[in-house]
Amino acid sequence: MNHTDDVQRTVAGSEALEVKSVSKSFGKGAALKEILGGLSLTVGEGEFVSIVGPSGSGKTTLFQVIGGLERPTSGEIWINGRQATGQTGHISYMPQQSSLLPWRTVAGNIELSLTIAGLDRNEAKRSAAEWLRRIGLEEYAKSYPHVLSGGMQQRVSFLRALLSPQRLMLLDEPFGSLDALTRLQMQKWLLSIWEENRRSVLLVTHSIEEALFLSDRVIVLSNSPAVVLEQFEVPLARPRSEAMWTEPAFVALKQRIYELLQTGAGVKEEAGYANR
Numbered sequence: 378m379n380h381t382d383d384v385q386r387t388v389a390g391s392e393a394l395e396v397k398s399v400s401k402s403f404g405k406g407a408a409l410k411e412i413l414g415g416l417s418l419t420v421g422e423g424e425f426v427s428i429v430g431p432s433g434s435g436k437t438t439l440f441q442v443i444g445g446l447e448r449p450t451s452g453e454i455w456i457n458g459r460q461a462t463g464q465t466g467h468i469s470y471m472p473q474q475s476s477l478l479p480w481r482t483v484a485g486n487i488e489l490s491l492t493i494a495g496l497d498r499n500e501a502k503r504s505a506a507e508w509l510r511r512i513g514l515e516e517y518a519k520s521y522p523h524v525l526s527g528g529m530q531q532r533v534s535f536l537r538a539l540l541s542p543q544r545l546m547l548l549d550e551p552f553g554s555l556d557a558l559t560r561l562q563m564q565k566w567l568l569s570i571w572e573e574n575r576r577s578v579l580l581v582t583h584s585i586e587e588a589l590f591l592s593d594r595v596i597v598l599s600n601s602p603a604v605v606l607e608q609f610e611v612p613l614a615r616p617r618s619e620a621m622w623t624e625p626a627f628v629a630l631k632q633r634i635y636e637l638l639q640t641g642a643g644v645k646e647e648a649g650y651a652n653r
């Protein structure tokens with residue numbers, strides 16, 4: 378990195394992600410469907426932000442636009458203070474289903490992220506072994522991903538995303554396919570790792586509790602064309618614990634977001650989008 382890059386980084390300010398008035402439509406003519414309706418949001422450096430929204434509101438489409446896989450119809454994506462609209466390679470991504478490479482061992486999958494991040498092979502090997510010990514999977518180092526349970530695969534997938542060189546992580550319903558108990562264990566596990574290794578995170582989830590438990594801020598999307606209906610700072614201290622689920626602030630916010638999602642369709646009609 379040269380000096381100019383350094384200066385640009387410093388001048389750029391602290392937002393890890395800025396989604397600026399992004400619209401996205403699919404199709405043409407009568408079949409034109411507007412999915413994102415001029416949506417704006419930010420994720421600060423080291424901030425954990427969750428998005429909840431009605432099914433089919435465009436959350437996956439938004440991730441594809443942020444990740445550069447889809448170009449927005451209008452609007453811009455800025456990552457770490459730089460224009461990144463339509464560009465891939467700026468984010469680390471963790472999908473709902475394991476993204477591990479099936480032909481690499483568990484350790485090999487982690488080593489790959491570390492070598493891409495710039496470590497030499499020996500350092501990557503040492504660090505991968507250390508990380509596997511920390512997440513309690515050292516005995517699976519030489520196994521292939523298919524022998525791991527769903528929860529274990531997602532631990533390794535999360536670790537891989539965390540250790541990749543991109544500082545902004547997009548997590549797309551990462552625990553959606555897990556049973557309720559494993560999901561709760563995974564949420565607690567993710568928090569313990571993330572609270573020690575803060576990255577900027579944007580998480581999509583269908584679970585209001587999950588969003589509140591994990592996040593600094595929760596963004597509620599409208600029906601498509603999606604816009605930000607409202608955002609909420611989560612007034613819970615860190616480190617978080619399960620006991621917080623019964624705190625009045627948690628319960629009240631959960632109810633508020635639930636009601637907002639219930640009336641999301643109404644907002645769509647009021648905004649005149651109903652027949653588009």
Ligand SMILES: Nc1ncnc2c1ncn2[C@@H]1O[C@H](COP(=O)(O)OP(=O)(O)OP(=O)(O)O)[C@@H](O)[C@H]1O
Pocket residue numbers: 403404412430431432433434435436437438439601
């Ligand atoms: N390439 C595409 N061409 C046409 N329509 C698309 C395309 N991609 C997505 N859509 C439409 O955009 C809408 C939003 O889809 P998207 O998957 O982004 O929503 P979502 O909020 O992630 O849904 P869910 O919560 O159910 O996972 C859907 O109606 C979908 O059919």
